[in-house]
Amino acid sequence: MPAADYHYDPAEIEPRWQRVWADEGTWEVDNDDAGEGPTSYVLEMLPYPSGEPHIGHLKVYSVGDAVAHFHRRTGRRVLHPMGYDAFGLPAENHAIKTGQHPRDSTDAAIKEFQRQFRRWGVSIDWTREFGTHEPRVYRWTQWIFLQLFKHGLAYQKEAAVNWDPVEETVLANEQVVDGRGERSGALVEVRQLKQWFFRITDYADRLLSELDSIRWPEHVKTMQRNWIGRSEGAEVVFRNEDLDPAHPIDYAVFTTRPDTLFGATFFVMAPEHPDVLRLAAGTEHEDEVRAYVNHSLTADKTMRGDVDKPKTGVPLGRTVTNPVNGKQLPMYVADYVLMEYGTGAIMAVPAHDDRDFAFAQAFDLPITRVIEGPDDVLPYSGDGPLMNSAAEFDGLHNRAALEAIVQWLEREGKGHLSVNYRLRDWLISRQRYWGTPIPIIHCPTCGAVPVPDADLPVVLPDVEDYKPRGRSPLAAAEDWVRVDCPQCGGAAKRETDTMDTFVDSSWYFLRYCDAANDEAAWDPAVVARWMPVDQYIGGVEHAILHLLYARFFTKALADLGHLPAEIQEPFAALFTQGMILRDGEKMSKNRGNVVSPKTLVERYGADTARSYILFIGPPDQDADWSDSGVEGMQRFLGRLWRMSAEAADELPDHPVPEIDPARPDDERIMRKAHWAIDKVTSNMSERFNFNTAIAAVMELLNEVTPAKRGAASPGAVRFVLSSAASLLFPFAPHVSADAYHLLTGERVWEQPWPSADREFLETPTFELVLQVNGKVRDRVQAPSQASREELVALAHGSERMTQFIDGSEVVKEIVVPGKLVNVVIRPARSAV
């Protein structure tokens, strides 16, 4: 048959193998025998179904599928499920615009996602699939909410919260970036509202310390550490006596530097501090303070956060007493003090704090240095011995003084050690329609009453109007809202807020383990077989939000006894993939530079698209898309398939592998094959170096092109080709399965991962690099077993070497066995 008849046709090959996998349920795993042998849970972050998948989805599932296949073929039973983060604002905003029910647009998007994921040939266990918007699923989201509620981890409080005026809902702190709504980009407003929170701050310490137990990228851990923001210090009490001498008021402040307490020269409160107006009342500053507070509360939050903004503030006309030296410190209100952190009031030590220094200069306040430094420059925030403090502390190093001063405060009842966090409780209620209803009934007599478990799910009712009008659209479903109180039977009303969609994604990975369970959210014994996720894969944009919330849920659920106690972390290992760019920019419809996976797969096939995405560069880095690069990948896969098809037809009936001592090409290509097996295996198991793994298979294939293979035996060629197909299977499953089947009649996914044979990795000779003064001058073949002396002799035996050595004094000879000899010389006559 002429070579031209072998035509690589992914449009025929890919659906054919996809049918086999679908018909046979190849990637399904049973919970019952999960206990037999090692298991692995490979998970990519679940997609938000909107429109159709984009190139980022293709990348994350290409990475995840490669890992899943590699784990399977190295002897693990792999759980690799799929689902949809189906609640959320885009579907709802679409509904507001078009009137189409969010469920309809979401379900349509899910269908499209399913179609494409199957078309990509991703090895999913489809029996476990679900969307978080299905009542059979959000029933358990509500159940978890109630578990948290019953144990005090979910609570309602009135607080200053972030209000997104465009989305018309509140947002969690984590969803506000630079003072703007993460999604809408609108400047958020501060509103005083009663909202539902999860008590994530109870877990601040564990969320911080247990980062050490997981294999996550260091920068993600750092981001979480910064977000949690733990600071050690002391709480110190400053007493005000001049507002009402009969009833002094104690104001606690948090400071990380109690060692500088003697240098406190004034005292500042946040504009939001509830006592500010009361303190100023009756003083000459009263009107000015009121105006300042009003202005601060309405001003743009981003402006206020600007470090370089000049310090502003107003005196309160009152004083507090510094507990260590009895000095009266003037009180101020200033917007550089934040109500959300610490106690909303600070002691100001201008000599040793940049911000206090700037304020002191602006208001001409005294500056007292209490720590010696290398020079006279203030402010000084470094360490040193104390000065200008009390006699018993002066001269002490400030670290030691810090402890001594806190001990003194404790004895006097004026302070104690304290830890502060930047982390705030997670605000989870949203005044929007398309989310999980909060399963609470508000009763005028009983208060907030949980919906009984037997009444779950609280099904999201249909409404006429999805537009939020400062309250949840659910409030308009009056028949739904009016209920009897489950406790007293009296007239009551349902909670009409829905939950943040990040609640849904905080536990979906548990549900996959036991997705068919209708009796419980999951069976802890089943979860114990799969959890924690062995390899989690997703975008770094979730470094704080989703990844912090999911860790909190896992710890809380374990504490409540719903998870085995040893499961403290959801994701044992995390990989964050980079974005695919085009011409150095994000792909977006606005820029018109979008590459759609659908057209890509239609044109080149799924194998080419997936392999190219992995080959383009290290998967954790951003990568620039190139149309011609894709074509190169298709050429390569086509070459593999054609050569395999040819070899299958033309070189039958030879043992595989075959090494004919009379044909040196056999040994050469066999060595290359084992080199590639070794290289791909370590690239896959140590790091996610898919790009170099694919490059190694390319090199291998280049060795056996008809022009290069020379007189190699048919059996050796078939071994090389089937090895190449086997190694490529995790990236390009269809063409690899087809080529492997043509060559061997076997199904590659049922074969164990190839193992490199030592005998072929170790060669009898190697190329010895010969250097003079570190410069390469020659290369010669040397026996692998050669002694140092023999290697040195080879160096001196080289004609090229002697040209450079002759006439000079040999100072020394460096020998690196298996690699090189470096002859160090000093010229006979020093060069001018």
Next chain:
RNA sequence: GCCCGGGUGGCCGAAUGGCAUAGGCGGGCGGUCUUAAAAACCGCUGUUCGAAAGAGCGUGCGGGUUCGAAUCCCGCCCCGGGCACCA
């Protein structure tokens, strides 16, 4: 300002103390096939000098350590990301 990444041919990248540029893309040159061209396939291609053999130079910049540095150390520059009035 602080904390992470990163900077290597025309482009994406490989190499983490030992042959710099594996693999791919693109352009150029040469070849196979063809009546011819295109396509496809094969070979060469960092740069300077040189007819060639070969030599010099070359991993953001400047120093240093070392027999030997893209790799380690010190000081800069640039790009990307995160945090930032958090007391």
